[in-house]
Amino acid sequence: VILKCVLKEIAEPCGSDTECIHGICAMAYMWTTNTLCCPTSDDKIVDDTDGQFYCAGMEVDAPCLTTKMCNGNNVCLDGFCRENTVVPVQSPTLLPVPTDVPLSVSTAVLINDPTRFPTNFPINDPTYYPTYTPTISPTDAPLSVSTAFLINDPTHFPTRNPTKVPTSDPTIVCSGYFCDKYLHTMFILMTHNSFAEPGKVQSPNQNYDMVTQLQEGIRGFNMDIYLSNDESIYMKHDIGGWPTTISYNDSVDALLAEFTKLEYKHDFILVQFEDYAQDVDKILSPWGDVFIEEFDETKTLGYYISQGKRVLLVSSCNYNYQPQKGIHYTSDLITENEYKWFFSAYNPPLEYRRGPLFSQTSIKLMNLFCGTAPGLGNMISSAIVNDPQRMLYNIRLYLQQSYANNVVNIVMVDYYDTGNIWATQDAVRDGDVYRGCWNDG
Numbered sequence: 001v002i003l004k005c006v007l008k009e010i011a012e013p014c015g016s017d018t019e020c021i022h023g024i025c026a027m028a029y030m031w032t033t034n035t036l037c038c039p040t041s042d043d044k045i046v047d048d049t050d051g052q053f054y055c056a057g058m059e060v061d062a063p064c065l066t067t068k069m070c071n072g073n074n075v076c077l078d079g080f081c082r083e084n085t086v087v088p089v090q091s092p093t094l095l096p097v098p099t100d101v102p103l104s105v106s107t108a109v110l111i112n113d114p115t116r117f118p119t120n121f122p123i124n125d126p127t128y129y130p131t132y133t134p135t136i137s138p139t140d141a142p143l144s145v146s147t148a149f150l151i152n153d154p155t156h157f158p159t160r161n162p163t164k165v166p167t168s169d170p171t172i173v174c175s176g177y178f179c180d181k182y183l184h185t186m187f188i189l190m191t192h193n194s195f196a197e198p199g200k201v202q203s204p205n206q207n208y209d210m211v212t213q214l215q216e217g218i219r220g221f222n223m224d225i226y227l228s229n230d231e232s233i234y235m236k237h238d239i240g241g242w243p244t245t246i247s248y249n250d251s252v253d254a255l256l257a258e259f260t261k262l263e264y265k266h267d268f269i270l271v272q273f274e275d276y277a278q279d280v281d282k283i284l285s286p287w288g289d290v291f292i293e294e295f296d297e298t299k300t301l302g303y304y305i306s307q308g309k310r311v312l313l314v315s316s317c318n319y320n321y322q323p324q325k326g327i328h329y330t331s332d333l334i335t336e337n338e339y340k341w342f343f344s345a346y347n348p349p350l351e352y353r354r355g356p357l358f359s360q361t362s363i364k365l366m367n368l369f370c371g372t373a374p375g376l377g378n379m380i381s382s383a384i385v386n387d388p389q390r391m392l393y394n395i396r397l398y399l400q401q402s403y404a405n406n407v408v409n410i411v412m413v414d415y416y417d418t419g420n421i422w423a424t425q426d427a428v429r430d431g432d433v434y435r436g437c438w439n440d441g
Helices: 210-216 248-259 281-285 301-305 379-385 388-399 421-429
Strands: 024-028 035-037 043-046 052-055 075-077 081-082 107-110 145-149 188-191 218-227 233-235 269-277 311-315 328-329 334-336 350-355 365-366 410-413
Touching: 043 328, 188 269, 188 421, 210 248, 210 410, 218 248, 218 410, 233 248, 248 281, 281 311, 328 365, 365 388, 379 388
Parallel strands: 024 052, 188 218, 188 410, 218 269, 269 311, 311 328, 334 365, 365 410
Antiparallel strands: 024 035, 043 052, 075 081, 107 145, 218 233, 334 350
């Protein structure tokens, strides 16, 4: 047997210089443990505190993982450094990590490796933190398993209405959380069987209707839709017996009546259909003109929001693959894990289910709802698995899967009002999947 070493291309992960066809094997960017092949030995900067090499100074069209790797005013778009014509950017300056600053502020940066970074330092002190202006780069993903942000103020974890609004960009109309995000850089929470509440279905998965879910911060909805004998669409979730049905049109009308209020004008929602109706026109009919047609993953969500297109509809049925009308195919846009999970004491099923493999731009959806076989919702199990430390632990496991590409964009849950899913949303949006980390990781 002859073993051959597979050499790595530029921007591919590596373990040593000898694995790279060109250049050197260096850190992806400051304060990570990820290494990749840099274009040349000149495209690096050195942190004087430990002599470690970091990729930087990459010119236009060079591969990149983050804007910090691009030279000057360039930004990282779709994995390549591009000219930035929107927001001025100042390249980061590497500064020594202080060793004499106590953790005395409510917001601080936690460097995970205590052997290299034994102390913490304030993120809001420009003398210690690199000067850097964020851009609209889609590859500046909200997650990093090696860099974490610790929020010490317990009041930071709201239980309701968790959407944060950053400083608006004067160059665009949109000014909310989603405005500079791409589908593959946002993070939202989605409810499983969003319509399935007690008294309306035989097997409920939620305690509150979709309007209440929207009001409290849910931005992803999951619906099972069917076509009745009279050609109308309805929703149901039953396990045997006589099914109870819910009007699809009435449910969408109620949701849109809330979503079209002024307070949501900079918001975005994603609706995923488990589609047994297979009638595009009837599915689209109640949504008016707010849904996105021909979705382009290279455009920010703000691009669509500023045009009043704030709903993305995806269907599990490839017969309904008509993006030109506004129905997109789930398996083209969303990468997800298996979903059948019936024992809360076990880890969730993380095997690949469907969607693009090894994609940098697909939505990474984590199914994280635990019920009772053969498919009943379970409020007790949900309260256990919706605990923020448990959720973050499982998210860390999800990030390790090859199909996830170290990113999670959506977590789908049952009984969203149990546990504290909003603390999880805060942690993930802050890039801190290690918040409140258990001793075993």
